[in-house]
Amino acid sequence: MSELLAPFFEASVRLGVPLALAALGETITERSGVINIGLEGSIIAGAFAGALGALAWGAPGGAIAGLMAGGVAAAVFAFFALGLGADQIITGTAVTIGGLGLTAAAYETRFGPTGTALSLPTLDPLPVPLLAELPLLGRALFAQPVTAYAAYLLAPVLWWYLQRTAWGLELRAVGEEPCAAEAAGVAVVRTRVFATLFGGAMGGLAGVHLSLAHTATFAEGMSAGRGFIALAVVVLGRWNPLGVVAAALLFGAASALQFSLQALGLNLPYQLFLALPYLLALLALAGWVGRTRAPAALGQPWPAGR
Amino acid sequence: MKGWKRKRGQAMLERRLPVGVLRWVGATGLAAGALGLTLLAAGVVLALGGYSPLRAGTALVSGALGSPDAFLSVTLVRAVPLVLTGLAVSLAFRAGVWNIGAEGQLYAGALLGAAVGLVSPGLPAPLHLPVLLLAAGLGGALWAAVPALLKTKLGVGEVVTTLVLNFVALNLTSWAVRGPLQENRGIFPQSDQVAEAARLAPLWEGTRLHWGFPVAVAVAVLLWWVLKYTPVGFRLRAVGAAPNAARVAGRIRVKPLTLGTFLVSGMVAGLAGGVEVAGVTYALYEGLSPGHGYTAIAVALLARLNPLGVIISGTLFGGLEGGAGAMQRDVGIPAAWVRVIQAFVILSALAIERWVRARPHSVFVHPPSAPGGAP
Numbered sequence: 001m002s003e004l005l006a007p008f009f010e011a012s013v014r015l016g017v018p019l020a021l022a023a024l025g026e027t028i029t030e031r032s033g034v035i036n037i038g039l040e041g042s043i044i045a046g047a048f049a050g051a052l053g054a055l056a057w058g059a060p061g062g063a064i065a066g067l068m069a070g071g072v073a074a075a076v077f078a079f080f081a082l083g084l085g086a087d088q089i090i091t092g093t094a095v096t097i098g099g100l101g102l103t104a105a106a107y108e109t110r111f112g113p114t115g116t117a118l119s120l121p122t123l124d125p126l127p128v129p130l131l132a133e134l135p136l137l138g139r140a141l142f143a144q145p146v147t148a149y150a151a152y153l154l155a156p157v158l159w160w161y162l163q164r165t166a167w168g169l170e171l172r173a174v175g176e177e178p179c180a181a182e183a184a185g186v187a188v189v190r191t192r193v194f195a196t197l198f199g200g201a202m203g204g205l206a207g208v209h210l211s212l213a214h215t216a217t218f219a220e221g222m223s224a225g226r227g228f229i230a231l232a233v234v235v236l237g238r239w240n241p242l243g244v245v246a247a248a249l250l251f252g253a254a255s256a257l258q259f260s261l262q263a264l265g266l267n268l269p270y271q272l273f274l275a276l277p278y279l280l281a282l283l284a285l286a287g288w289v290g291r292t293r294a295p296a297a298l299g300q301p302w303p304a305g306r
Numbered sequence: 307m308k309g310w311k312r313k314r315g316q317a318m319l320e321r322r323l324p325v326g327v328l329r330w331v332g333a334t335g336l337a338a339g340a341l342g343l344t345l346l347a348a349g350v351v352l353a354l355g356g357y358s359p360l361r362a363g364t365a366l367v368s369g370a371l372g373s374p375d376a377f378l379s380v381t382l383v384r385a386v387p388l389v390l391t392g393l394a395v396s397l398a399f400r401a402g403v404w405n406i407g408a409e410g411q412l413y414a415g416a417l418l419g420a421a422v423g424l425v426s427p428g429l430p431a432p433l434h435l436p437v438l439l440l441a442a443g444l445g446g447a448l449w450a451a452v453p454a455l456l457k458t459k460l461g462v463g464e465v466v467t468t469l470v471l472n473f474v475a476l477n478l479t480s481w482a483v484r485g486p487l488q489e490n491r492g493i494f495p496q497s498d499q500v501a502e503a504a505r506l507a508p509l510w511e512g513t514r515l516h517w518g519f520p521v522a523v524a525v526a527v528l529l530w531w532v533l534k535y536t537p538v539g540f541r542l543r544a545v546g547a548a549p550n551a552a553r554v555a556g557r558i559r560v561k562p563l564t565l566g567t568f569l570v571s572g573m574v575a576g577l578a579g580g581v582e583v584a585g586v587t588y589a590l591y592e593g594l595s596p597g598h599g600y601t602a603i604a605v606a607l608l609a610r611l612n613p614l615g616v617i618i619s620g621t622l623f624g625g626l627e628g629g630a631g632a633m634q635r636d637v638g639i640p641a642a643w644v645r646v647i648q649a650f651v652i653l654s655a656l657a658i659e660r661w662v663r664a665r666p667h668s669v670f671v672h673p674p675s676a677p678g679g680a681p
Contacts, residue, residue: 035465037406037465037469076653080653080656080657084656084657084660085660086656086657086659086660087656089404089406089465090603090607090652090656091652091653091656093406093600093603093652094603094604094648094649094652094653094656095649097597097600097603097604097645097648097649097652098645098646098648098649098650098653099649100645101642101643101644101645101646101647101648101649102645102646102649104640104642104645105640105642105643105645105646108640108642109355109640220642224473225469225470225472225473228466228469228470228473229470231465231466232466232470235466269481269484269485271477271478271480271481271484272477272481274477274480275473275474275477275478278470278471278473278474278477279470279474281466281470282452282456282467282470282471282474285456285462285463285466285467286456286460286462289460289461289462
């Protein structure tokens with residue numbers, strides 16, 4: 001059994017990490033009252049810039065390039081949605097369409113219309129001594145690329161930031177009661193812009209995981225809706241960084257099922273497994289509603305009624 | 307407050323010309339502004355990418371408008387699904403329903419429509435086509451029913467649910483064309499061709515333009531009329547503009563209206579899928595829609611959510627997509643740039659919408675038609 005379970009857990013974590021990174025970023029963004037559907041655009045931008053950066057400067061340079069590209073996509077969103085006060089849903093959709101289109105077009109321009117199969121310098125798994133030797137879960141959790149450790153580390157750090165620091169309190173105030181926050185002297189728009197940029201950079205890092213750690217190549221549209229699933233992960237994790245990482249691993253496990261069940265020789269259509277994370281997102285949203293509460297000012301423009 | 311006092315010139319204009327005319331002028335000007343901003347940005351990006359914006363533009367325009375056949379067989383044929391999905395999005399957005407799932411609804415419509423079209427020997431010939439289109443509309447409405455019921459019964463926001471259902475629909479189609487609907491030869495992942503009787507005939511012999519175009523125009527006119535002149539249209543606009551005011555002051559039952567709008571929106575998007583199958587591809591396959599359901603958002607916003615405007619903006623985007631094919635062939639610019647242009651159009655339209663909202667008393671513009679509020 002363990003020879004079947006260990007690869008399953010390993011795949012769950014590997015597939016869950018990009019969701020965890022993107023959803024952790026989106027958690028911070030949403031706690032400030034901004035819903036960024038453009039997260040998908042940040043992920044694909046991060047994946048592409050990560051690939052380009054890795055070709056030029058090696059894998060660590062690629063990671064930084066991806067992080068920044070995700071932030072740039074979020075900056076476009078922030079300019080229109082927070083600067084001009086345009087609708088957040090439509091702006092985010094435009095950023096996603098633009099991000100997917102721009103990366104596809106730039107990929108074709110750079111690597112030719114047929115799309116050369118890239119072989120990129122990769123972010124290799126770094127086994128943690130001792131911990132990686134643990135039975136069953138050891139390799140799954142502790143023989144992962146550096147992006148996974150970033151997710152493990154950021155979850156408690158972000159929780160502590162949100163719940164235990166003055167800055168975190170300000171961020172939550174902006175997302176719940178922007179009027180009160182402003183009266184207390186918090187710069188509402190500035191806080192939201194920083195939260196959005198952070199979310200975009202995390203989306204970029206999720207993209208880096210996809211292109212440099214998960215596949216070692218770039219493909220058009222390889223983000224495959226992970227940005228949208230991350231939005232559901234945030235809801236399932238109740239806007240709490242620790243819960244969000246747990247929810248992301250659950251979604252990773254749902255994605256990993258396809259490999260395990262195929263290995264078991266179950267004769268179900270593989271499209272069912274491909275659709276599973278999306279269906280799970282739907283179920284999670286339907287089942288979780290009423291038992292959790294979004295930040296009160298989520299998606300609302302500021303100043304109000306503008 | 308700026309714009310509080312109307313300028314004298316505007317008041318004089320209003321006396322001489324009907325307000326409707328002035329607003330059409332205003333809407334056209336705004337759309338032209340959005341496109342102008344987009345072209346400027348696209349030109350800069352192309353120049354940065356090392357292409358000649360002029361050559362790219364020439365190739366694009368000649369590909370879309372260069373000959374009567376280019377206009378009829380490329381631009382208008384591509385416009386049909388864009389107009390229909392654009393209408394679906396416009397209608398939903400007017401009622402404050404964030405249906406970003408037109409893509410999935412289109413596939414659901416295409417799937418059910420194709421299934422009906424493949425029935426042979428089945429329906430009496432004159433019925434086959436209408437039943438195919440009905441089935442397509444039903445497929446789209448069923449697909450929209452999931453997020454619609456989740457929204458109205460459980461209060462689940464429709465943005466994420468419609469988005470994830472797009473991916474489910476793609477996988478469902480992928481399974482169908484490898485499973486129950488696969489061609490009899492069983493080689494390619496596509497269906498057989500639908501029955502002759504279930505196809506939309508060409509509008510003119512020798513072109514690829516089919517009867518789907520007049521169908522799309524008729525749907526647009528119908529939706530325009532319903533929105534503008536019927537009580538239900540009035541209620542729908544009221545709910546979109548201010549749901550609480552509509553419920554409290556207007557005594558409008560918001561939930562049934564939201565549900566109904568969602569279903570009709572899905573139906574129109576599903577019809578787009580059916581029309582593609584019956585008029586263009588005659589078969590179901592995975593890449594049936596290159597993202598029409600997402601382009602539809604740009605189409606709808608450029609038309610400021612006006613159904614008649616959608617005919618024009620849909621045709622424009624049809625030309626853009628058709629011309630992009632020519633651009634790729636002649637100048638070697640990847641057609642994926644069109645999607646970047648679509649994003650530019652949406653962002654420019656949003657920026658201009660904000661500019662308009664700062665001038666609420668101009669005679670040239672409608673009060674903001676795009677709904678606000680939380681997702």
